[in-house]
Amino acid sequence: LINILVPHRKINENKLPPSGPKVPLIGNLWLLRKSFSDIELILRDLKNKKGPIFTFWFSSNPAIFISSHSLAHKALVQNGSVFSNRPKAPPISKVFGSNQHNISSASYGPTWRILRRNLTSEILHPSRIKSYSSARKWVLEIIVGRLKTMSHEPVKVMDHFQYAMFCLLALMSFGDKLDENQIKKIEDIQRNMLLKFGGLNLLNLFPKLGKIIFRKKWKALLQLRQDQEDVLVPLIEARIEAKRRNNEGKNFEGNIVAYVDSLVDLQLPDEKRKLNMGEIVSICSEFLNAGTDTTATALQWIMANIVKFPEIQEKVYKEISQVVGGAQLEDGFVSEEDLQKMPYLKAVVLEALRRHPPGHFVLPHSVSEEVEFEGYVIPKNGTVNVMVAELGWDPNVWEKPMEFKPERFLNSSNNLDHEGFDITGSREIKMMPFGAGRRICPGFSLALLHLEYFVANLVWCFKWEPVDGDTSSVDLSEKQEFTVVMKNPLQARIFPRVQSA
Numbered sequence: 001l002i003n004i005l006v007p008h009r010k011i012n013e014n015k016l017p018p019s020g021p022k023v024p025l026i027g028n029l030w031l032l033r034k035s036f037s038d039i040e041l042i043l044r045d046l047k048n049k050k051g052p053i054f055t056f057w058f059s060s061n062p063a064i065f066i067s068s069h070s071l072a073h074k075a076l077v078q079n080g081s082v083f084s085n086r087p088k089a090p091p092i093s094k095v096f097g098s099n100q101h102n103i104s105s106a107s108y109g110p111t112w113r114i115l116r117r118n119l120t121s122e123i124l125h126p127s128r129i130k131s132y133s134s135a136r137k138w139v140l141e142i143i144v145g146r147l148k149t150m151s152h153e154p155v156k157v158m159d160h161f162q163y164a165m166f167c168l169l170a171l172m173s174f175g176d177k178l179d180e181n182q183i184k185k186i187e188d189i190q191r192n193m194l195l196k197f198g199g200l201n202l203l204n205l206f207p208k209l210g211k212i213i214f215r216k217k218w219k220a221l222l223q224l225r226q227d228q229e230d231v232l233v234p235l236i237e238a239r240i241e242a243k244r245r246n247n248e249g250k251n252f253e254g255n256i257v258a259y260v261d262s263l264v265d266l267q268l269p270d271e272k273r274k275l276n277m278g279e280i281v282s283i284c285s286e287f288l289n290a291g292t293d294t295t296a297t298a299l300q301w302i303m304a305n306i307v308k309f310p311e312i313q314e315k316v317y318k319e320i321s322q323v324v325g326g327a328q329l330e331d332g333f334v335s336e337e338d339l340q341k342m343p344y345l346k347a348v349v350l351e352a353l354r355r356h357p358p359g360h361f362v363l364p365h366s367v368s369e370e371v372e373f374e375g376y377v378i379p380k381n382g383t384v385n386v387m388v389a390e391l392g393w394d395p396n397v398w399e400k401p402m403e404f405k406p407e408r409f410l411n412s413s414n415n416l417d418h419e420g421f422d423i424t425g426s427r428e429i430k431m432m433p434f435g436a437g438r439r440i441c442p443g444f445s446l447a448l449l450h451l452e453y454f455v456a457n458l459v460w461c462f463k464w465e466p467v468d469g470d471t472s473s474v475d476l477s478e479k480q481e482f483t484v485v486m487k488n489p490l491q492a493r494i495f496p497r498v499q500s501a
């Protein structure tokens, strides 16, 4: 928002997609005081009045919004080479050392390509994802163990989901099983960054003067970065040292490859140099943030629907029983291989991502050159956003879209070529919780695996019930944090099932 509040170019307004009234600069500063949810309501109203592509003015800078499936496909997939840039990073992001040297904020070009390829081939390649299976089992044991100690009591589950995701992604980042205290420190600093960063946005408006006028805010910003380095640098250095001694992975069975390992050797193509420590911190931080909050949020939404609709829980449980043969599993857990035989479980996960996408928008894109689109002209570097939640809730594509009906993913129209639902939207977009095109979330397969694995085992090990036995007490209202979370976090009573040892 700040990025586009600062006027910086002349634009031919007549050729832009239709917009609401353009308010002079001062008139738009009120947006800074609005919550993200309020702005989303304003955008939804504009969509209803202006159609599937419209312009929203922030001072003298336009942001284009797309809210139709076909236009999202046309922009992100068919014209991906033009629509895959990112807006210039706001000034304060420099404090965080990334200087657009991380995947999500890098401009569309060689640096982005090398960083993204490194993540997808070194960490997210299917064979590498498989190599982390013992890590997932370790984390599952932790979370099931914790929940067992709280069985029969009301449990607020989100904290446990978040802890589990941090354990997992920290292990993938630094190659080590961290203890509870270390995980707590990472969790605290990463969450602090996400929650406090928005409040420091004012510094972006006056990057130089702001250091003097808003001294306290500036100090808070530097402190955030310092805290982050204090926690992450020792972990990165420890891993580099372990590698240097050719000891990599010895402290974890099976010699896993850690994200840090792949980053220390990476060469930046433009600058012809390796990443510095500040950049490695930022890239690891991006990995932790991108993969923990999003997945834990989705897991909470899925479990909330499972508690709210006992018949869905029963179907998931029955499906698991049929696959594992009702037998006592050797270690008490559903295996990753078995997930492939559970279409209903997959449908529940997809339905939750449609109905409750953790992000209601993709990250802002920008166009790398002036482009004619649908009879309009989007200026070079113009910001383009896609309304993800609106696509998943469109009654023209989804029957009774606000109802939670996993069955819709089992019918043939959503099961392209019987290969399952195409979540990438490469041929056709029906929903896009992970985005689409060249900037699609590179972690989508890992996220789906995490969701299926944890949901299957949480239902297999426990029977989930609403706290007071009344399913209407599960409140599905939303609240915008870094992701769109449950306004009233899920609380449930959980009862160990007999077969879980």
Ligand code: HEM
Pocket: 103, 104, 105, 116, 286, 287, 290, 291, 292, 294, 295, 298, 357, 358, 359, 361, 362, 363, 364, 433, 434, 435, 436, 438, 439, 440, 441, 442, 443, 444, 446, 447
């Ligand atoms: C349920 C879980 C997740 C959801 C809903 C989600 C969603 C998204 C979305 C909507 C985007 C923006 C796409 C765009 O701008 O067009 C994105 C980008 C990204 N995600 Fe995810 N994500 C999830 C999990 C993960 C995981 C597990 C990882 C890493 C292991 C990850 C890493 C990233 C990265 C690095 C980007 C930036 C991609 C780029 O700019 O090229 N995400 N994600």
